[in-house]
Amino acid sequence: MEVLNGVNMEIYEGEFLVLVGPSGCGKSVFLDIVAGLTEATSGIVYHDGVPVTEVNTNVAYVFQQYALFPWRSAVANIELGLEVRGLPKEERRNLARELLAKFGLSGFEDRFPYQLSGGMQQRVAIARALATNPDVLLMDEPFAALDAQTREILQGELLNIWEGTKTTVVFVTHSIEEAVFLADRVVIMTARPGIVKNTMVIDLARPRDEGIRSSSAFSANRHRVWEALKEEVSKAQKDWAPASVYAR
Ligand SMILES: Nc1ncnc2c1ncn2[C@@H]1O[C@H](COP(=O)(O)OP(=O)(O)OP(=O)(O)O)[C@@H](O)[C@H]1O
Numbered sequence: 483m484e485v486l487n488g489v490n491m492e493i494y495e496g497e498f499l500v501l502v503g504p505s506g507c508g509k510s511v512f513l514d515i516v517a518g519l520t521e522a523t524s525g526i527v528y529h530d531g532v533p534v535t536e537v538n539t540n541v542a543y544v545f546q547q548y549a550l551f552p553w554r555s556a557v558a559n560i561e562l563g564l565e566v567r568g569l570p571k572e573e574r575r576n577l578a579r580e581l582l583a584k585f586g587l588s589g590f591e592d593r594f595p596y597q598l599s600g601g602m603q604q605r606v607a608i609a610r611a612l613a614t615n616p617d618v619l620l621m622d623e624p625f626a627a628l629d630a631q632t633r634e635i636l637q638g639e640l641l642n643i644w645e646g647t648k649t650t651v652v653f654v655t656h657s658i659e660e661a662v663f664l665a666d667r668v669v670i671m672t673a674r675p676g677i678v679k680n681t682m683v684i685d686l687a688r689p690r691d692e693g694i695r696s697s698s699a700f701s702a703n704r705h706r707v708w709e710a711l712k713e714e715v716s717k718a719q720k721d722w723a724p725a726s727v728y729a730r
């Protein structure tokens with residue numbers, strides 16, 4: 483199956499880039515290639531000018547499914563990457579606790595994933611990804627499984643933390659609202675084989691707060707993204723006709 487063909491994009495240092503595109507167009511495969519977890523049959527990903535040929539340890543990945551280690555407590559999940567890098571126990575524990583506090587999870591350090599709500603688990607997964615101070619944070623629909631209120635709260639939290647770190651973020655979502663709220667630029671991919679159809683700059687000032695969602699500028703951006711995307715969504719649906727997973 484030809485999944486991606488001719489994907490060409492530049493991702494700038496410190497930007498918040500959001501990828502949208504119909505289900506099955508290759509967004510997750512693209513992130514896997516950037517992370518060096520999957521090898522492209524042709525083409526090259528450069529990270530800071532260096533071709534990615536093996537697992538890219540300068541990126542951190544928050545996967546589409548919850549991917550915490552069930553046998554490790556919240557704090558021990560976050561410590562994992564630091565452990566692998568050989569940080570002393572006390573140092574990594576302190577750093578992990580600090581990150582948990584930033585995500586409003588003080589007091590939950592010793593809970594296991596099954597003792598945390600979905601929103602809390604995703605907070606831990608993001609904290610774990612940020613713990614190693616990556617150049618690039620890849621996020622594959624990290625909030626898709628959450629209820630609408632938790633999702634909006636986590637979007638705000640993510641932006642606050644991002645403003646402080648300015649880590650480059652590549653974020654995949656099916657929610658246009660989420661894309662517009664978070665992004666500096668939105669990249670719209672076509673139905674499979676996925677290529678870049680369009681790149682849109684989201685011209686909303688930062689820092690962004692909840693109020694921005696009801697502004698006319700926000701609606702205008704949302705409309706622009708949806709106009710570019712809807713043709714691709716219906717093309718993909720003609721292929722295999724699932725119910726639309728798109729929220730306007
Ligand atoms: N490891 C793999 N081996 C073979 N085919 C794969 C593999 N991973 C994904 N695919 C196929 O590649 C296509 C793109 O998958 P991908 O998961 O990247 O889509 P997506 O854009 O992330 O979709 P969604 O929005 O539903 O998550 C799918 O048709 C899938 O079946």
Ligand SMILES: [Mg+2]
Pocket residue numbers: 509510511546622
């Ligand atoms: Mg996917």
